[in-house]
Amino acid sequence: xxxxxxxxxxxxxxxxxxxxxxxxxxxxxxxxxxxxxxLSKTTAVSYNETGAKEVAEMLAAKLSAPTGLTIKAxxxxxxxIQLTLNATADAEIGSEGYKLEVNAKGIALRANHPAGLFYGxxxxxxxxxxxxxxxxxxQAAWVIPAVQITDYPRFGWRxxxxxxxxxxxxxxxxxxxxxxxxxxxxxTLHWHLTDDNGWRIEIKxxxxxxxxxxxxxxxxxxxxxRADPQPGxxxxxxxxxxxxxxxxxxxxxxxxxxxxxPEIDVPGHSMAAIAAYPDLSTRKDPNxxxxxxxxxxxxxxxxxxxxxxxxxxxxxxxxxxxxxDKVFTEVAMLFPNPYxxxxxDECYKGYxxxxxxxxxxxxxxGIRHVEDLQGYFMGRVEKILQSKxxxxxxxxxxxxxxxxxxxxxxxxxxxxxxxxxxHLGHEVVMTPTTFCYLDYYQxxxxxxxxxxxxxxxxxxxxxxxxxxxxxxxFILGGQGNLWTEQIPTLRYAEYMTFPRAWALAEVYxxxxxxxxxxxxxxxxxxxxxxxxxxxxxxxxxxxxxxxQTAWKQxxxxxxxxxxxxxxxxxxxxxxxxxxxxxxxxxxxVELPEGxxxxxxxxxxxxxxxxHLITLxxxxxxxxxxx
Ligand code: ACM
Numbered sequence: 300x301x302x303x304x305x306x307x308x309x310x311x312x313x314x315x316x317x318x319x320x321x322x323x324x325x326x327x328x329x330x331x332x333x334x335x336x337x338l339s340k341t342t343a344v345s346y347n348e349t350g351a352k353e354v355a356e357m358l359a360a361k362l363s364a365p366t367g368l369t370i371k372a373x374x375x376x377x378x379x380i381q382l383t384l385n386a387t388a389d390a391e392i393g394s395e396g397y398k399l400e401v402n403a404k405g406i407a408l409r410a411n412h413p414a415g416l417f418y419g420x421x422x423x424x425x426x427x428x429x430x431x432x433x434x435x436x437x438q439a440a441w442v443i444p445a446v447q448i449t450d451y452p453r454f455g456w457r458x459x460x461x462x463x464x465x466x467x468x469x470x471x472x473x474x475x476x477x478x479x480x481x482x483x484x485x486x487t488l489h490w491h492l493t494d495d496n497g498w499r500i501e502i503k504x505x506x507x508x509x510x511x512x513x514x515x516x517x518x519x520x521x522x523x524x525r526a527d528p529q530p531g532x533x534x535x536x537x538x539x540x541x542x543x544x545x546x547x548x549x550x551x552x553x554x555x556x557x558x559x560x561p562e563i564d565v566p567g568h569s570m571a572a573i574a575a576y577p578d579l580s581t582r583k584d585p586n587x588x589x590x591x592x593x594x595x596x597x598x599x600x601x602x603x604x605x606x607x608x609x610x611x612x613x614x615x616x617x618x619x620x621x622x623x624d625k626v627f628t629e630v631a632m633l634f635p636n637p638y639x640x641x642x643x644d645e646c647y648k649g650y651x652x653x654x655x656x657x658x659x660x661x662x663x664x665g666i667r668h669v670e671d672l673q674g675y676f677m678g679r680v681e682k683i684l685q686s687k688x689x690x691x692x693x694x695x696x697x698x699x700x701x702x703x704x705x706x707x708x709x710x711x712x713x714x715x716x717x718x719x720x721x722h723l724g725h726e727v728v729m730t731p732t733t734f735c736y737l738d739y740y741q742x743x744x745x746x747x748x749x750x751x752x753x754x755x756x757x758x759x760x761x762x763x764x765x766x767x768x769x770x771x772x773f774i775l776g777g778q779g780n781l782w783t784e785q786i787p788t789l790r791y792a793e794y795m796t797f798p799r800a801w802a803l804a805e806v807y808x809x810x811x812x813x814x815x816x817x818x819x820x821x822x823x824x825x826x827x828x829x830x831x832x833x834x835x836x837x838x839x840x841x842x843x844x845x846x847q848t849a850w851k852q853x854x855x856x857x858x859x860x861x862x863x864x865x866x867x868x869x870x871x872x873x874x875x876x877x878x879x880x881x882x883x884x885x886x887x888v889e890l891p892e893g894x895x896x897x898x899x900x901x902x903x904x905x906x907x908x909x910h911l912i913t914l915x916x917x918x919x920x921x922x923x924x925x
């Protein structure tokens with residue numbers, strides 16, 4: 300027995316050394332070597348080809364600022380940090396992979412393409428002390444442990460979606476978001492540019508889209524409960540991107556290996572466009588306003604709903620397709636991404652049902668159900684995109700009306716749509732609500748700002764983008780979606796995005812076989828320290844107790860856990876504030892009868908960590924299902 304333990308222990312030590320590097324996402328292969336390299340005033344970055352210049356200069360600048368050293372980038376003459384674009388492609392690492400070797404003499408980073416060098420640089424930065432994230436000279440031992448890393452992504456589509464309609468983010472804020480994505484090796488920004496609450500992209504041939512559609516009346520408070528625009532009230536809450544802004548953001552993203560997928564959400568979610576051009580709808584209501592987050596829809600469960608205000612384009616009006624042709628002409632001209640996202644989600648058909656033109660079109664097309672009109676509409680949209688040399692991608696509702704084989708599908712209502720689409724031979728991007736919706740609250744419901752659903756880090760980390768029985772070649776990858784109805788600032792966007800985006804970064808980049816939750820959550824804590832050095836916000840919900848109750852006959856039992864390891868949960872039931880002399884939770888507790896209140900505080904190493912959670916009896920009972 301002892302002998303059996305001895306050998307693996309030896310291996311385990313090597314593995315532990317690799318794991319202590321705390322990298323996210325976990326590389327394909329890491330070999331910890333002995334020794335290290337220390338940055339010094341003689342350190343420089345060299346590169347072999349012009350294609351590597353941009354990354355070399357970024358790295359040199361990034362290392363110079365916090366170290367106070369003047370680290371230069373130079374072509375040719377080899378320096379201690381060498382960036383090499385392979386003359387002959389290394390088949391193992393593909394187009395985004397890299398090989399990184401650090402030893403006592405220096406650092407060699409090799410890739411087939413600049414993207415690989417960029418990702419190798421991100422890994423290298425994570426190997427340096429957290430102070431490397433400072434932008435001013437900081438004190439640190441600038442030591443990089445000796446390693447050999449071979450790394451490449453599992454999926455080519457590693458995305459985050461940013462909704463800039465519900466809340467507008469400035470050009471600089473979008474760039475910051477792109478920076479954050481790129482650090483953890485995301486390569487696709489899905490930019491949700493239009494919705495009921497604001498049209499954010501300049502369309503020069505349709506100026507009212509931004510003159511009218513980019514402004515709404517100012518409102519605070521919970522989305523869906525805000526006051527209606529009043530007659531004559533000025534719409535002063537404005538924001539959109541000019542063509543110049545968009546070109547600048549695309550170039551900024553491209554330098555960080557991020558491609559931008561623009562979304563123009565049609566035929567539903569179009570109230571801002573209809574406010575600008577009421578004739579695009581069936582009722583042509585000239586009083587349509589860009590919506591500030593009022594009670595404009597009713598939800599009945601199972602995804603069925605009613606729009607109290609019309610927000611759909613009229614599929615029976617040729618003028619709508621002329622409008623879309625103009626919009627997509629400019630979108631296609633601006634964005635190099637081969638795809639344009641056309642939405643297609645949550646299209647309420649009630650106004651179509653009542654419209655004579657739609658009824659006549661259905662008759663002409665031999666369509667019995669109004670639902671099927673969406674298929675006709677999406678088909679027309681795809682033809683427009685094809686005429687601009689673009690491929691169509693849409694939310695999984697586009698499957699319902701029947702779509703052409705060339706369209707790609709973004710599976711959000713679970714993975715069902717993605718499975719069906721893949722079986723039909725469509726390309727699929729996986730982003731099911733149950734794992735990937737970053738607007739959902741991530742900790743204890745009673746203390747997080749309210750939203751209708753929650754999603755914990757561990758659940759996000761458990762996501763597997765290739766469902767059983769699906770040919771992986773159809774799964775392009777996946778993304779996380781940041782809807783911003785309740786996200787008014789970039790700071791809060793960071794809080795909602797991280798750490799769950801780290802989980803997704805690993806899901807989409809790292810080998811499936813390397814998935815390891817206890818190890819991951821440890822690395823998350825190391826990234827927290829790095830985020831602190833960066834001044835980036837994130838949620839610390841992993842330190843909060845997870846509180847559940849269950850009824851066993853007529854007794855209510857309390858069960859508690861937490862996502863972070865090594866926590867002690869101290870709790871009281873007697874209306875006193877818990878400290879580390881209170882009861883320590885070790886196993887399910889039978890709750891006493893009576894009007895108790897539970898108070899729990901998590902501790903680590905004798906210090907409080909996380910939030911104090913207080914739950915009254917009614918809530919404890921409710922959690923048990925009564
Ligand atoms: C969506 O969440 N409506 C795609």
